[in-house]
Amino acid sequence: MTLLTGLLLAMATQWSLLKHYWIVxxxxxxxxxxxxxxxxxxxxxxxxxxxxxxxxxxSLQLVITMSISLGLLVTATALSIHKPWGKTRRGRRRPAAKSTRP
Structure with a gap:
């Protein structure tokens, strides 16, 4: 569900899916x-x-796996808050000039 909602939000907002390194x-x-x-x-x-x-x-494997998962979730949350690294090559491309003709 997380992947699906993330993809939908990325495509429906200004952030897009592949424009920023933190989203990737x-x-x-x-x-x-x-x-x-x-x-x-x-x-x-x-x-x-x-x-x-x-x-x-x-049991030890379960504790280790869940600890790694928690660390990844905290990292994902930090990325959402701080939004580091700027734009990807795709995000730096200039949008095509819009025509002023009616």
Missing amino acids: AKLVITIALMLNGHFFLQHWLREQAEVGTAPESL
Whole structure:
């Protein structure tokens, strides 16, 4: 849902999707979070079904994965607030001159 709303907002606002480096970074972070959550959660659920209880190594993996996810979410929030790095090459292009003819 986050990816979908982010894409819709990027396309419907002045920020666009590929005009600013911070938006591209947030897109990459969102995709990484989705993949991490999907693959780790799928692995964790499979292990739970086989073992019945979480072994210590799996619990540690869960803590590490969730800590990394939290760090990525904090980074995405900071990028939204500070908007660093300026525009991409696509964002620096000058818009085509508009015709003054009716």
